[in-house]
Amino acid sequence: MSANRPPPPISTMLMRGLFEENPIFRLALSLCPAVAVTTSVKNGLMLGCAVLVVQVLSSMSGSLVKHVINPKIRIPVFTLIIAIWVSAMDMILAAYFADIYQQVGLYVKLIVAFAIIISRMELFSMKHSVVPSFWDGLGMGLGFLVGLVLAGAFRELLGNGSIFGIAVLPFKPLLLVVLPAGGFFTIGLIMALFNWVDVKRGHKLPSGGGGAHG
Amino acid sequence: MTCVSGKVVNQAPPSAREMMVIAAGLAVVCLFAAIILGSLYFVTQPAKEHNLHAREETMIRGLLGLSAQARIQEVRRYLKSEGKELQVIYLTNKKLAQLELDGKEVSAVAVPDDVAATSSAELKDEWVKKQIKVGNPEHLKYAGRFFIGMEGTQPAGYVVEGVTLGFKNWVRFFMAIDSTYTIQGVEIIEHEEDPGLGAEIVQRYFKNQFAGRSLADIEKISVTKDPLPAEWQAALEQLGDMPFRPWAEKYREMLPKNPNIHAITGSTISSVAVTTGIKTALANFRKRMNIVGSYL
Numbered sequence: 366m367s368a369n370r371p372p373p374p375i376s377t378m379l380m381r382g383l384f385e386e387n388p389i390f391r392l393a394l395s396l397c398p399a400v401a402v403t404t405s406v407k408n409g410l411m412l413g414c415a416v417l418v419v420q421v422l423s424s425m426s427g428s429l430v431k432h433v434i435n436p437k438i439r440i441p442v443f444t445l446i447i448a449i450w451v452s453a454m455d456m457i458l459a460a461y462f463a464d465i466y467q468q469v470g471l472y473v474k475l476i477v478a479f480a481i482i483i484s485r486m487e488l489f490s491m492k493h494s495v496v497p498s499f500w501d502g503l504g505m506g507l508g509f510l511v512g513l514v515l516a517g518a519f520r521e522l523l524g525n526g527s528i529f530g531i532a533v534l535p536f537k538p539l540l541l542v543v544l545p546a547g548g549f550f551t552i553g554l555i556m557a558l559f560n561w562v563d564v565k566r567g568h569k570l571p572s573g574g575g576g577a578h579g
Numbered sequence: 580m581t582c583v584s585g586k587v588v589n590q591a592p593p594s595a596r597e598m599m600v601i602a603a604g605l606a607v608v609c610l611f612a613a614i615i616l617g618s619l620y621f622v623t624q625p626a627k628e629h630n631l632h633a634r635e636e637t638m639i640r641g642l643l644g645l646s647a648q649a650r651i652q653e654v655r656r657y658l659k660s661e662g663k664e665l666q667v668i669y670l671t672n673k674k675l676a677q678l679e680l681d682g683k684e685v686s687a688v689a690v691p692d693d694v695a696a697t698s699s700a701e702l703k704d705e706w707v708k709k710q711i712k713v714g715n716p717e718h719l720k721y722a723g724r725f726f727i728g729m730e731g732t733q734p735a736g737y738v739v740e741g742v743t744l745g746f747k748n749w750v751r752f753f754m755a756i757d758s759t760y761t762i763q764g765v766e767i768i769e770h771e772e773d774p775g776l777g778a779e780i781v782q783r784y785f786k787n788q789f790a791g792r793s794l795a796d797i798e799k800i801s802v803t804k805d806p807l808p809a810e811w812q813a814a815l816e817q818l819g820d821m822p823f824r825p826w827a828e829k830y831r832e833m834l835p836k837n838p839n840i841h842a843i844t845g846s847t848i849s850s851v852a853v854t855t856g857i858k859t860a861l862a863n864f865r866k867r868m869n870i871v872g873s874y875l
Contacts, residue, residue, distance in 0.1 A: 434604050435604060437593070449615055453616065457623060460624070
């Protein structure tokens with residue numbers, strides 16, 4: 366592995382996940398859960414929190430074991446680390462947050478295959494020590510959380526006329542938005558908003574390289 | 580996505596020593612994983628079981644519309660198979676009855692109070708295993724259960740647990756019935772059907788279609804692919820907000836108009852699976868009640 370580079374300042378690491386490299390709206394990673402669960406703010410918030418915890422713990426553990434693990438087997442080890450923390454989350458939610466688990470239990474197990482988590486371990490934790498990995502994981506996890514909550518709020522408000530299950534509008538403005546197809550429209554619209562803000566701030570548009578992953 | 584570690588390319592194959600180190604590294608990680616998960620399981624399992632039990636109890640009370648003072652009794656059923664001989668064992672709150680398949684009693688012992696009172700299935704199973712002597716522990720198996728909702732000393736209704744094979748995996752459900760074997764409601768407890776398709780079996784517009792149907796209705800019921808009439812759907816959505824009896828009274832004339840179960844669009848297999856499960860569970864329960872009734 367390349368020699369350790371000094372980590373960027375904390376604020377950069379935090380903001381990068383939220384804006385410049387927002388997992389959903391800039392990197393277009395893990396779009397499948399982003400579309401599937403964001404039918405309400407509550408669902409988005411709960412899955413977002415689960416992802417945040419798993420991301421932080423996985424990034425830190427990845428950074429801890431990077432000197433012990435031969436780079437050739439880093440992928441199975443990363444997968445194993447993520448699987449450990451996801452199983453741990455699954456057990457803790459089932460035991461102490463039974464109501465929430467009823468709602469998101471199905472999706473929590475899927476976090477194992479979220480592209481964003483393994484990509485942060487590969488791109489960041491392998492090159493930096495534990496503390497910067499914590500901040501990077503926190504930033505990315507928060508970015509994912511904010512993304513899910515934004516999309517959830519937009520869809521619940523327009524599709525169902527409510528926020529957090531509380532009716533705020535007397536009608537349902539646009540039912541389509543809460544249906545699966547509406548999830549894609551929502552993500553696309555917010556993505557456009559992110560790009561627009563970026564252009565306003567004088568950045569170039571990102572080239573369309575990435576593509577969606579799991 | 581670009582790969583950061585271009586270094587791996589053009590390397591000699593690893594030596595035996597290197598491979599040993601890699602394997603040891605993986606083993607250490609797995610060992611840590613096992614320790615973390617094992618201890619977490621140990622800590623969280625009791626809480627998880629408690630939640631499950633509390634949820635089941637709320638469900639049973641809701642299905643039967645029990646009052647706060649009502650008590651729930653559990654009846655567990657076991658199968659004993661030794662050689663070609665098959666025996667059924669029922670554990671009620673009062674008796675542990677060992678019976679031939681035709682219902683002839685082999686033995687019946689009184690159940691101590693602590694076993695009758697406990698909510699732990701594990702404790703009950705252990706006690707039964709001590710009472711019923713089998714050569715090979717594999718030959719005595721738990722085979723299902725049902726609950727009796729007791730208002731004072733009178734049974735107010737029964738909740739039968741059933742399983743049926745869904746699209747991919749087992750679907751576990753509760754079926755509430757009164758003493759005339761009329762279904763009062765169905766709840767899906769556990770399933771792994773596809774979200775948006777088979778998972779719709781948990782929705783009121785599907786599961787409530789069974790409510791209000793008698794034993795004779797269920798025996799000849801079938802699944803239809805006709806669209807669910809809007810009026811009937813609206814009525815089905817009411818059950819749950821409304822207790823069963825007023826609901827059945829209010830929509831009495833709707834049931835004969837909809838004699839069959841309307842399948843979920845795109846999920847006929849899941850719909851048929853639940854319907855078959857309910858049919859089987861009800862028929863079996865009637866047969867079993869004839870036998871176990873005298874031990875309650």
